[in-house]
Amino acid sequence: MAELSLVEAVNRALACEMAIDESVLLIGEDIGANGGVFRATNGLQARFGKDRVVDTPLAEGGIAGVAVGMAAMGLKPVAEIQFTGFIYPTIDQMINHASRLRNRTRGRLTCPMVLRSPYGAGIHAPEHHSESPEALFAHMPGLRVVIPSSPARAYGLLLAAMRDPDPVVFLEPTRLYRLFKQEVADDGESLPLDACFVSREGKDATLVAWGAMMQETLAAADALEREGVDVEVIDVATIKPLDVETILRSVEKTGRCVIIHEAPRTAGFGAEIAAEIAERALFSLLAPVKRVAAYDVVVPLYRLERQYIPSLDRIADAVRSVMEGS
Amino acid sequence: MGIHTSVEPDIATIRFLTPEGVLCRPMPPSVSDELLLSLYRSMTRTRTFDGKAIALQRTGQLGTFASALGQEAVGVGAAAAMAARDVLAPSYRDHGAQFVRGMSMAECLLYWGGDERGSDFAHSRLDFPNCVPVATQIAHAVGAAYAFKLRREDRVVVTFIGDGGTANGGFYEALNMAGVWKTPVVFVINNNGWAISTPRALECAATTLAQKGVAVGVEGLQVDGNDVAAVYDTVRQAVDKARGGQGPTVIEALTYRLGDHTTADDATRYRDPDQVRREWSREPIARLRAYLIGKGVWSADSEAALQQQCLEEVNQAVSAYQATQPASSDAMFDYLYATLPPAYVPQREIARRFAPSAGGGHG
Numbered sequence: 001m002a003e004l005s006l007v008e009a010v011n012r013a014l015a016c017e018m019a020i021d022e023s024v025l026l027i028g029e030d031i032g033a034n035g036g037v038f039r040a041t042n043g044l045q046a047r048f049g050k051d052r053v054v055d056t057p058l059a060e061g062g063i064a065g066v067a068v069g070m071a072a073m074g075l076k077p078v079a080e081i082q083f084t085g086f087i088y089p090t091i092d093q094m095i096n097h098a099s100r101l102r103n104r105t106r107g108r109l110t111c112p113m114v115l116r117s118p119y120g121a122g123i124h125a126p127e128h129h130s131e132s133p134e135a136l137f138a139h140m141p142g143l144r145v146v147i148p149s150s151p152a153r154a155y156g157l158l159l160a161a162m163r164d165p166d167p168v169v170f171l172e173p174t175r176l177y178r179l180f181k182q183e184v185a186d187d188g189e190s191l192p193l194d195a196c197f198v199s200r201e202g203k204d205a206t207l208v209a210w211g212a213m214m215q216e217t218l219a220a221a222d223a224l225e226r227e228g229v230d231v232e233v234i235d236v237a238t239i240k241p242l243d244v245e246t247i248l249r250s251v252e253k254t255g256r257c258v259i260i261h262e263a264p265r266t267a268g269f270g271a272e273i274a275a276e277i278a279e280r281a282l283f284s285l286l287a288p289v290k291r292v293a294a295y296d297v298v299v300p301l302y303r304l305e306r307q308y309i310p311s312l313d314r315i316a317d318a319v320r321s322v323m324e325g326s
Numbered sequence: 327m328g329i330h331t332s333v334e335p336d337i338a339t340i341r342f343l344t345p346e347g348v349l350c351r352p353m354p355p356s357v358s359d360e361l362l363l364s365l366y367r368s369m370t371r372t373r374t375f376d377g378k379a380i381a382l383q384r385t386g387q388l389g390t391f392a393s394a395l396g397q398e399a400v401g402v403g404a405a406a407a408m409a410a411r412d413v414l415a416p417s418y419r420d421h422g423a424q425f426v427r428g429m430s431m432a433e434c435l436l437y438w439g440g441d442e443r444g445s446d447f448a449h450s451r452l453d454f455p456n457c458v459p460v461a462t463q464i465a466h467a468v469g470a471a472y473a474f475k476l477r478r479e480d481r482v483v484v485t486f487i488g489d490g491g492t493a494n495g496g497f498y499e500a501l502n503m504a505g506v507w508k509t510p511v512v513f514v515i516n517n518n519g520w521a522i523s524t525p526r527a528l529e530c531a532a533t534t535l536a537q538k539g540v541a542v543g544v545e546g547l548q549v550d551g552n553d554v555a556a557v558y559d560t561v562r563q564a565v566d567k568a569r570g571g572q573g574p575t576v577i578e579a580l581t582y583r584l585g586d587h588t589t590a591d592d593a594t595r596y597r598d599p600d601q602v603r604r605e606w607s608r609e610p611i612a613r614l615r616a617y618l619i620g621k622g623v624w625s626a627d628s629e630a631a632l633q634q635q636c637l638e639e640v641n642q643a644v645s646a647y648q649a650t651q652p653a654s655s656d657a658m659f660d661y662l663y664a665t666l667p668p669a670y671v672p673q674r675e676i677a678r679r680f681a682p683s684a685g686g687g688h689g
Contacts, residue, residue: 062499065465073473106446165664241667
């Protein structure tokens with residue numbers, strides 16, 4: 001066992017899979033000698049060579065496009081987009097090709113690629129470096145969207161993403177990259193995709209979050225516990241396809257649900273979860289479902305980013321409001 | 327020389343046959359009469375197919391269709407220069423090339439007739455399907471070529487794009503990567519003069535589109551795209567070069583879209599009919615026929631026999647297409663993922679429940 005930060009866990013997962021599967025290769029900007037701007041690919045070019053850890057020209061749409069071509073011919077490319085603010089040119093390739101190549105050819109050609117990107121706000125980064133676009137990708141049939149919330153989940157879920165026969169968008173919360181370390185076995189064991197994790201059991205309310213927001217959510221759970229409120233916390237982990245059953249089981253038990261995400265509120269992925277609960281668990285509810293999301297504003301430059309990211313206080317306040325009257 | 331002087335590379339047009347079908351330079355050794363006859367048959371098959379496909383569309387038996395009328399030499403000549411193990415990354419008007427690669431006419435009709443099974447090619451199983459979002463296929467070609475280079479596989483990728491497509495950043499990004507990585511790929515620009523209603527001059531100010539390769543260190547050549555011998559020989563050399571590890575080539579083929587953009591388009595709204603009439607005197611099939619007849623290897627009898635043969639082949643394909651029953655609603659779900667995630671299984675059930683009880687045939 002080693003104590004690893006999230007970015008180190010990503011690095012170990014990439015190294016592990018490259019060592020056991022020679023069809024895996026990494027492409028992206030500055031990922032070679034530089035090891036990536038966050039060092040996620042640190043040392044991998046020296047170990048696996050320039051042909052398998054490829055510094056690309058600065059062209060995100062092209063990176064996603066060549067990854068599709070590589071994957072269609074049997075490679076398993078893991079493409080790094082330097083920041084999510086630069087991920088938007090990949091959307092053309094992801095929605096028009098990566099997500100539907102299998103369907104368009106009746107399974108003749110497939111697209112086992114991973115599109116990795118640092119994701120979210122909270123590290124005092126420059127403009128266009130702090131976005132949370134998971135809902136855009138979650139709206140694309142044929143994709144998987146996976147967001148780890150800890151080093152161990154980053155390791156296990158990234159291994160699973162690389163082993164998945166279909167395209168995966170893997171969003172790595174930037175502010176967790178070096179926030180804390182955790183024991184990670186580095187034993188090549190993957191974690192299941194398409195499954196939520198119950199990170200904390202409780203009986204009074206269900207808190208649903210993913211990625212970096214798991215930090216504030218778990219902290220809020222601790223604070224609420226001191227007030228005598230016992231909350232369950234679910235780490236969604238795979239946004240698409242959504243393991244709604246785990247969420248429904250929890251909501252049926254607690255009768256209350258607060259959904260937390262860092263992306264703007266309107267048409268954020270929380271809306272999808274709330275709609276599923278409304279359709280399938282309405283009569284288990286003791287209070288309205290609440291969302292605690294970023295405001296419907298442009299992600300601000302960093303002086304205001306702490307006011308943009310949903311805070312522990314906002315989450316706790318929402319939980320208290322759904323507990324009222326009980 | 328001032329800063330207003332434009333510097334353009336001098337790129338000559340490669341041509342062997344004049345529009346009248348007369349040799350303007352000796353045929354290259356790679357182009358035998360036997361090969362020319364085979365190319366002639368392939369171009370005629372494509373044109374016969376196009377005529378039938380448009381007729382089917384006009385009578386409500388086929389969806390929107392993009393004809394290759396007038397551009398047969400580009401697809402046929404380029405595909406004939408490929409080995410079977412090579413890979414094609416087409417645009418959406420390249421069935422001339424795809425037929426040479428082994429795609430059946432019935433598959434082509436199924437695709438334009440609204441059925442994904444048309445892209446499940448029985449032959450050339452690694453070829454990419456048609457690509458409608460303009461210029462997105464170019465990166466696929468480069469990525470595929472990278473895979474072959476990495477695995478030291480003896481395969482080359484040939485990809486097609488239109489003149490309008492070269493204005494798209496996706497073309498340029500991928501071309502640039504191919505130059506850096508020296509991937510075994512050949513980019514064929516099918517310059518048919520028109521991007522729907524936008525003429526070539528409004529797409530780009532450069533004298534040639536071939537010179538777009540120059541800026542990224544990729545050799546750029548221009549051929550008379552209505553001279554199938556020029557297309558074949560030039561692509562063959564570029565394929566050989568790619569196979570030999572010498573990297574990519576851009577080949578601009580000058581041709582003309584004699585038909586509408588698609589059956590949903592009416593080119594008389596934006597195009598001078600005199601221009602179209604002039605271009606009919608330069609088209610590739612009559613040109614090669616004149617040459618072959620002049621050489622004494624083709625005749626009115628062989629032409630009649632070929633026409634009959636093509637018509638029979640097309641009619642058989644139409645029958646096969648029309649006999650193909652529509653897929654069930656499950657077909658929307660079955661190839662979405664390797665295994666349909668449990669989250670979407672209920673949706674497949676709903677689609678089954680609400681599927682029309684009796685489906686009609688195609689058309």
